[in-house]
Amino acid sequence: MKELEARIKEDGRVLGADILKVDSFLNHQIDPKLMQAMGAEFARLFKDQGITKVITVEASGIAPAxxxxxxxxVPVVFARKSKSRILSDDAYTADVYSYTKQSTNQIRIDKRFLSADDHVLLIDDFLANGQALLGMKALADDAGATIVGAGIVIEKSFQPGRQAAIEAGLTNIHSLAKIAAFEDGQVVFDEAN
Amino acid sequence: MKELEARIKEDGRVLGADILKVDSFLNHQIDPKLMQAMGAEFARLFKDQGITKVITVEASGIAPAxxxxxxxxVPVVFARKSKSRILSDDAYTADVYSYTKQSTNQIRIDKRFLSADDHVLLIDDFLANGQALLGMKALADDAGATIVGAGIVIEKSFQPGRQAAIEAGLTNIHSLAKIAAFEDGQVVFDEAN
Incomplete structure (x- = not known):
């Protein structure tokens, strides 16, 4: 998505070898018009597939989702994150390890909001190591829901997330911007799709 | 806002004396069309006031904001919540006590995203005891920003939040639905505005 790539070039900040900060328009400060354009693009990519629900994880996934x-x-459900692992008969739960924060969160969705009748689209802001995406897949699988695909805002395609997701059985993964590498503090996009 | 009141009547669940669960359309599962209508109503209520930025707190405030x-x-900034109190030269911080969770979170906004030039609208999903609103006000005050007003999705007007906010100097507080009481498990709206 050219508009997103241009914004990453302009406002993204590359820190170190593999960190891209996009907190000026995506995950702290948010550009609502860009979110709207991204939402429309996700809808175009996944149209006519009978989606009944969009699933994401708080907090950065909420705006694009x-x-x-x-x-x-369709309705959107955001999985709640919690440090404490609470088992509950009322919720689907999965553990998600964050490499950035080096800690594990439990994510949970109330069973009232996800069922075997659902055809879900998983949305997240980043695909890097794939842990959040695998966590969402686990929740959907527990519910017996059909996963239609995954829509990612920014994929770091030099990290193993996509491969891990494919190995776990996810298909139809679309990323609005794919980053092949960081070179001299600049973002190099992967133009293949 | 009649559409919101109707939805609360239909899908809200009253638990005990003072808890209203709206997790089927606002703060776990989200109805995007209702959020869009609420956003338009906030814009109508606060138009022509030179707003440069909308401020909210993760996670439930993000969709309406x-x-x-x-x-x-205008851009939206959501304050990040954290259990740990980290002092930083890079961020405005405030402590927010949650009566529901009986714990204190620090909320923080990066100094790059809030300044003395800003005219901000504070948005939150609930106004009950007013702690989150006062926390956002503290962040804006620290930045020297001008607070144009506060937009609340659901106010429990039998709780002291509005009074606390007014005493702290907030003006121009608009709530899309004001709940006067819960009677026999039913919501009674406060029709005054």
Whole structure:
């Protein structure tokens, strides 16, 4: 998505070997118009696939997911994150390890909001190591829901997330921007799709 | 806002004396079309006031805030919550006590995203005891920003939040739905505005 790539070039900050900060428009400060355009693009990529629900994880996934839900005209469910591992009969739960924060969170979705009748689109802001995506897949699998695909805002394709997701059985993974590498503090996009 | 009141009547669940669960359309599962209508209503209520930025707190504030930002055509900043109190030269911070969770979180906004030039609209999903709103006010005050007002999705007007906010100097507080009481498990709206 050219508009997103241009914004990453302009406002993204490359820190160290593999960190891209996009907190000026995506995950701290948010550009609502860009989110709307991204939502429309997700809807275009996943249209006519019978999606009944968009699933994401708080907090950075919410804005793009809500805009995707708006364009697809379906509800959005954001999984809650918690440090404490609470087992509950009322919720699907999965553990998600964050390499950035070096800690494990439990993510959970109330069973009232995900069922075997659902065809879900998984949305997240980043695909790097794939842990959040695998966690969402585990919740959907527990519910017996059908996963239609995954929509990612920014994929770091030099990291193993996509491969891990494919090995876990996920298909139809679309990323709006794919980063092949960081070179001299600059972002190099992977133009293949 | 009649559409929101109708939805609360239909899908809200009253638990005990003072808890309203709206997790089927607002703060776990989200209805994007309702969020869009709420964003438009916030924009109508606060138009022509020179707003430069919408401020909210993760995670439940993000969806209504992004839709308000979309309608007002300004960026949205969501304050990050953290259990650990980290002092930083790079961020404005405030402590927020949650009566529901009986614990204190620090909320923080990077100093790059809030300044004395900003005219901010504070958005949150609930106004009950007012702690989150006072926390956001503290961040804006620290930045020297001008607070134009506060937009609340659901106010429990039998709780002291509005009074606390007014005493702290906040003006122009608009709530899309004001709940006067829960009676026999039913919501009674406060029709005054």
């Amino acid at each position: 809500v805009m995707a839900g708006l364009s697809l005209d | 992004v839709m308000a930002g979309l309608s007002l055509d």
